[in-house]
Amino acid sequence: MLDEHLPLEPEFRQGRGPVLARTEIDYLRPLRFGDVAVGRMWLAGVRRASWSLQAEFVAGEDVVARALQVGVLVDYATLKPLPVPDVLRRSLPAGTQVGPIEGGGQ
Numbered sequence: 001m002l003d004e005h006l007p008l009e010p011e012f013r014q015g016r017g018p019v020l021a022r023t024e025i026d027y028l029r030p031l032r033f034g035d036v037a038v039g040r041m042w043l044a045g046v047r048r049a050s051w052s053l054q055a056e057f058v059a060g061e062d063v064v065a066r067a068l069q070v071g072v073l074v075d076y077a078t079l080k081p082l083p084v085p086d087v088l089r090r091s092l093p094a095g096t097q098v099g100p101i102e103g104g105g106q
Helices: 008-013 086-091
Strands: 016-027 034-046 051-059 060-076 099-103
Touching: 008 016
Parallel strands: none
Antiparallel strands: 016 060, 034 051, 034 099, 051 060
16 A cells, blocks of 8 residues: 555655554454455545554455554654655545455465
């Protein structure tokens, strides 16, 4: 997602970049070895200095987990949050999908 909308290499050269501020996950059903799970992640919202992503993981037709992550762009020297850049805010309306992610199986 960021590679497309806000490449990180230029941000790193300027001494700033994203950090994960919060992660929560609700496990709704256990998976077993060999189960195939598909994850879908989307942008849930953008605030002045943070963005939130939500995710859902499905095995077959069952939702097995739901997750939330909050990211913040920070100045690495001061570790203070920076405003979400306008280019990122404009290019990512809420609901923008940033998955899917597949895993499991053999």
